[in-house]
Amino acid sequence: MSSISTDVLIIGAGPSGCVSAAYLHRQGINVKVVEKSQFPRFVIGESLLPRCMDHFQEVGLLDCLKAEGFEVKPGARFLRDDIVCHFDFSKKHTEGWDWTWQVPRADFDNTLAQELIKRGVDIAFQHEVVDVIFNDDGSSQTTIKNAEGEAYQVKAKFIVDSSGYGRVLPRLLGLDKPSSMPEHSSIFTHVNDLKRPEGKEGTMITFDVLDKDTWFWVIPFSNGITSLGFVGKNEFIDSFEGTTTERMKQMIETSEYYKKRFSGLDFEFDPICIRNYSKAVTKFYGNGFVLTGNSAEFLDPVFSSGVTFATESALCSAKLIAKQLQGETVDWEKEYADYITYGVDVFRTYVEEWYTGNLQTLFFHRPENPDIKKQICAVLAGYVWDKTNPFVRKHKRIVANLAHLINMEKEQANR
Template identity: 30%
Template sequence: MASDTTSSTDVVVIGGGPAGSTVSTMLAQRGVKVRLFEREKFPRFHIGESLIPETYWVFHRLNMLPKMKASPFVKKHSVQFVNAIGRQSAPFYFDENKPGECSQTWQVIRSEFDTMMLDNAREHGVEVHQPARVLEVIFEGDRAVGVKVQKDGGGTEEVRAKVVVDASGQSTMLQNRLKLRQWDPVLNKGAIWTYWRGAYRDTGRDEGATLVVQTPNKHGWWWYIPQHDDTISVGVVAPFDYLFKGRGPHEQTYQEEINACPAIQERLASGTRATGYYATKDYSYRSSQVAGDGWVLIGDAFGFLDPLYSSGVLLALKSGELAADAIADGLTAGDTSAAQLGRWGEMFGKGVDRMRRLVCEYYDGFSFGKFVKTHPHLKGKVTDLLIGDLFDDHVDVVWEPLESLYPPEKKAIPAWSAGAPPEAADKVNELFLPPDPLR
């Protein structure tokens, strides 16, 4: 069926989350005409609240730093780990490795942060449409040439573009259509979380620290993230089957996990629950390619990595930045081929692989404390990984010493490769609980 109206622009961006806001802002800064279509009306709830310091450099390019500094978001200077028997590591202070303001980051409430990012895109000249639903990406042969959009009040519009950027998040519009998804053979997790008011929080420099608490049975871990509205985000992550098969309602499972973890019990003793419960699957996946002729994938539309080290927003911002540079250069040269638009893919993939390995090592029993005690000269490199300095091979010096601590029976971590999706992997909509009205 033909569209009611037709228009054109240089670049269409599908999705207004951090990845879509980043790519569109940077393209607009270079004089590119961008139309962004976001299906939801902001502010809207989203998980993924803890940033890591390497986001600083993307914020700088986006002109977002003054806004972040003026925001009420809690400042984050470090991350700490608590092991299965309750022993707490010394904080990994980011500025001990890289002094300067670039080593301080934030704990954000995503409804507020994402709105700030999208407003920033508007201020830079991006034409933002929301709520606006992209029905499909239009192809001519193998080349993407635009999108079909559902218009307000009915009818459709065909928007022609030289490049289409899929930043649709876990909707993964193009990844699904082109059958590009590769499931991770190891990281098949789930999460249940809620928000607490009045629970314990550190003071001073440690007030905004992310705490990662290993469960006593070592099946998973807790996140503990302080936020500026007097709440703390507290969630448990564990294998999907362990959390969701053969157990009761999410509230019951969550409480059972609290009862089994003294380190979390102690911190929540003075608190009261402030919202309902949320649950989602955290199956890790990525696309087999980042771009094709006339199209690019960024953020969760390209891939999702286990949230253990809070890398999600960084990977969204970084992929948006790299894609924007490739697109702008390609438009200038008249080259919107897969090779040009995806020139950043190999480097980005190596960075994701570094973070993935650190995640897998943790689930396989890696102890930060033991490693640093055995190799104190490498604490800085481990901290580099934790702050998100993933796209430079200088951090690879940690892997051989890390392997030296392996027990004889340890096997290599399976590579991320294509395969059948994990059981129940497509049931995210059945598992995810709608945002609580109190939030």
């Protein structure tokens, strides 16, 4: 078997792998990216958060993305019955980006990868990692199969596993553990949005809350296509019969707000169903490797945090890898695992409190409290490490406590 050597092997060319490669390449570190599929390829995860703009900017990937003219996302709208809760990213507690994009990921990820290739980064498409062996000093030999099915080896000083749902190292090293999140599933597709209304109504990203556990996303792209997806308990997804196309068509009819706009439209592809999408691992790093993005942990799509964690973890770990390769000591537990876990745990609380109904009580309570809204908005923009925000610092209690107060007030008013 032939063999090549590199400093860092990156598995996967999604946003996580690309941000990692961009940073390391700029530091003069030799990287090789191996990507199982041929780009452009479809992947779900189309609504970004302002926080990830910081990451793309820091590694110099913002300009190539701006040139694509993706649909700007200045906030997000949540609907329940007749109540609208609209978050505007320019009105948030934490300073930072007040907009981001809603993107077809095939184009978005391909833009990132092509920009890296232009800069001289070695990305091998249709090359799949099939095995890895680690030595005591953390260096490794990875076996990769190319499109022709031929195997070769890559010797690396360090591996970044950014393989997303491929979960390469969690599978090969037995690092998977059951997620603490409730078992939820999703079904989604794209439509040519022929009845899209003019103006903001047509382009605004919206989460239509069908009941406490079930919601419907509408993510319009600048190319006239709109992403539609339902999320709910497995029982909800299973309560519809037929093919994924038939089930999705029936689900669209359950949205009072959107059924007129989307019923009767053909789907761009047969709807895809992902069951039990939440993932977790026993550890985020080991001797000679780190897990970033979805390969490490995925909570839930409700607040669109996936890509932002993918790029945050990629950038944070790339900086530590550069330090380590320069001979400095890195405390991976403190500088990586603890840091990432802090942000993930803030979002975990918000996801959990969404499905307990407590966060929905806050979102749809009227009149709105502008200060509270700004603080929650900063969390929804991805600024979950800002401890000046009480909705970050006290995340474990604050949502539940406020919802309790609102419910008590309502009870008293009804007496």
